[in-house]
Amino acid sequence: MDIISYIIFFLLFFLIGFSSGRRIGYKNGFKEGRNFAPIDIRKQMLKIGKCPICDNKIED
Amino acid sequence: MLLDLYEIKMILSIILSAIIIKLLDDYLDNDNSFLTPIINKMGKGILPYSLIFFSFSCLLNAQITISLVVCAYVIGMLNDIHRKLSFKLKGYEEALVVLIFSILFLGFLEIITSLLIILLVQLIDDIIDIKKDRFYNNNNLAIKFGKVEIITTSMILILILIKLDFKKAFVCLLVFSLFQYIESRLNVEEEKWI
Numbered sequence: 657m658d659i660i661s662y663i664i665f666f667l668l669f670f671l672i673g674f675s676s677g678r679r680i681g682y683k684n685g686f687k688e689g690r691n692f693a694p695i696d697i698r699k700q701m702l703k704i705g706k707c708p709i710c711d712n713k714i715e716d
Numbered sequence: 717m718l719l720d721l722y723e724i725k726m727i728l729s730i731i732l733s734a735i736i737i738k739l740l741d742d743y744l745d746n747d748n749s750f751l752t753p754i755i756n757k758m759g760k761g762i763l764p765y766s767l768i769f770f771s772f773s774c775l776l777n778a779q780i781t782i783s784l785v786v787c788a789y790v791i792g793m794l795n796d797i798h799r800k801l802s803f804k805l806k807g808y809e810e811a812l813v814v815l816i817f818s819i820l821f822l823g824f825l826e827i828i829t830s831l832l833i834i835l836l837v838q839l840i841d842d843i844i845d846i847k848k849d850r851f852y853n854n855n856n857l858a859i860k861f862g863k864v865e866i867i868t869t870s871m872i873l874i875l876i877l878i879k880l881d882f883k884k885a886f887v888c889l890l891v892f893s894l895f896q897y898i899e900s901r902l903n904v905e906e907e908k909w910i
Contacts, residue, residue: 664875671868678862 725776727887732773733784734891736766741792750902779822780884783830786818791834795855829881833888836873839866844896 849856877885
């Protein structure tokens with residue numbers, strides 16, 4: 657096998673690894689973000705004293 | 717000799733094929749390119765003019781012209797594979813029939829190199845047009861699959877083409893870059909997507 661074939665195979669394996677990793681990463685990231693968002697929104701709300709989504713103030 | 721008669725004929729036929737493919741593509745998609753004024757002026761006359769170009773191109777080098785035009789047709793067809801066409805076949809069925817016939821007549825190597833070249837041109841074009849297509853919400857492989865994936869695939873295709881038919885791939889890419897250069901110089905469209 658010559659050098660071009662080696663490079664082709666290297667790029668092919670890189671492509672497979674990169675694209676599958678990216679897609680798996682997107683899925684995991686989405687899940688993590690969905691779990692994190694409510695906590696973060698609640699934290700922001702307590703910090704600034706109003707809801708960051710609807711802008712309503714917290715009533716005691 | 718570096719450039720004998722065969723090669724000059726090949727280069728000219730590739731340029732003519734590129735003009736035909738560009739004309740038909742812009743005519744069918746109503747794209748706004750440097751050929752739009754010519755297409756608007758021609759109107760229905762685009763069919764005879766394309767056929768005349770095609771005949772001259774075939775005179776120069778029939779195999780390359782036919783394989784390039786057929787492969788451009790096939791790749792263009794794959795954009796929307798499920799639409800029904802005039803012969804009541806679906807897009808991919810018609811592409812398959814055309815491919816099988818052209819492989820029978822022209823040989824496997826000629827068709828596969830042309831197919832890879834047209835695919836490569838399509839991928840590079842998508843990478844160049846990514847901002848514009850994102851703005852206009854066009855069909856773009858670089859947006860669909862990701863930029864890095866498309867760049868890596870293009871590199872793989874270039875290497876495979878170097879192995880299979882270096883001369884043809886080189887001339888085709890040269891003509892493609894020439895067209896891109898002309899388009900970038902003459903395109904009057906406002907670049908508002910940047």
